[in-house]
Amino acid sequence: MIRFDNVxxxxxxxxxxxxxxxxxxERGEMVFLTGHSGAGKSTLMKLIMLMERPTQGxxxxxxxxxxxxxxxxxxxxxxxxxxxxxxxQLLFDRSVFDNVALPLQIAGNTxxxxxxxxxxxxxxxxxxxxxxQNPIVLSGGEQQxxxxxRAVVNKPSVLLADEPTGNLDPELSAEIMNLFRQFxxxxxxxxxxxxxxxxxxxxxxxxxxxxxxxxxxxxVLW
Ligand code: ADP
Numbered sequence: 001m002i003r004f005d006n007v008x009x010x011x012x013x014x015x016x017x018x019x020x021x022x023x024x025x026e027r028g029e030m031v032f033l034t035g036h037s038g039a040g041k042s043t044l045m046k047l048i049m050l051m052e053r054p055t056q057g058x059x060x061x062x063x064x065x066x067x068x069x070x071x072x073x074x075x076x077x078x079x080x081x082x083x084x085x086x087x088x089q090l091l092f093d094r095s096v097f098d099n100v101a102l103p104l105q106i107a108g109n110t111x112x113x114x115x116x117x118x119x120x121x122x123x124x125x126x127x128x129x130x131x132x133q134n135p136i137v138l139s140g141g142e143q144q145x146x147x148x149x150r151a152v153v154n155k156p157s158v159l160l161a162d163e164p165t166g167n168l169d170p171e172l173s174a175e176i177m178n179l180f181r182q183f184x185x186x187x188x189x190x191x192x193x194x195x196x197x198x199x200x201x202x203x204x205x206x207x208x209x210x211x212x213x214x215x216x217x218x219x220v221l222w
Contacts, residue, residue: 021213144168
């Protein structure tokens with residue numbers, strides 16, 4: 001589903017954030033990405049969401065070589081890749097419903113279809129009763145769940161999350177991880193960056209460990 005083939009990324013500053021990275025994530029897998037600050041985790045995810053391009057090597061997602069996607073194809077490609085950020089990047093000048101609806105409106109869905117899909121996504125994260133609220137009044141865990149609803153509203157086959165529990169206490173982190181697990185159980189391929197070693201051990205899933213831009217570990221942690 002996700003394949004990195006000899007991928008290096010050097011930023012314009014000259015810094016090499018990733019060096020000859022090779023790995024493959026199967027369809028329906030749930031993997032964690034870990035490593036010290038600056039190890040290259042965000043860069044790796046940005047290559048998958050096409051926010052950055054590799055300077056060497058190739059990234060394949062769902063059988064497609066991302067180097068070969070034209071700029072016109074990128075919006076369609078991105079609909080298939082949901083993204084959850086640590087600070088969730090919600091808009092506080094509109095309702096929960098409107099935050100989740102945004103990707104669908106951009107994609108040109110009808111209001112009826114948008115309403116149906118937004119409510120289905122809010123239902124999955126347990127926030128159906130909060131659709132008219134402004135996200136600013138929600139707790140940190142609820143805000144993160146709105147972020148997850150927005151990431152899955154297009155029914156992506158790949159879900160990426162960059163430190164999604166970075167600001168949450170252990171109990172809320174566990175709740176958020178359970179949500180990711182539920183999406184994984186219905187077939188979504190999931191990659192989550194986290195430096196929380198206790199959480200990684202509890203989850204008992206494959207962990208790709210980056211160190212200075214290279215894969216230094218690949219397997220379950222204990
Ligand atoms: P992590 O997510 O593991 O903390 P990053 O992928 O954010 O690591 O960063 C990897 C390295 O690349 C760091 O040394 C960082 O300073 C550098 N870096 C990240 N983004 C940029 C950028 N846009 N321009 C230049 N250097 C960058």
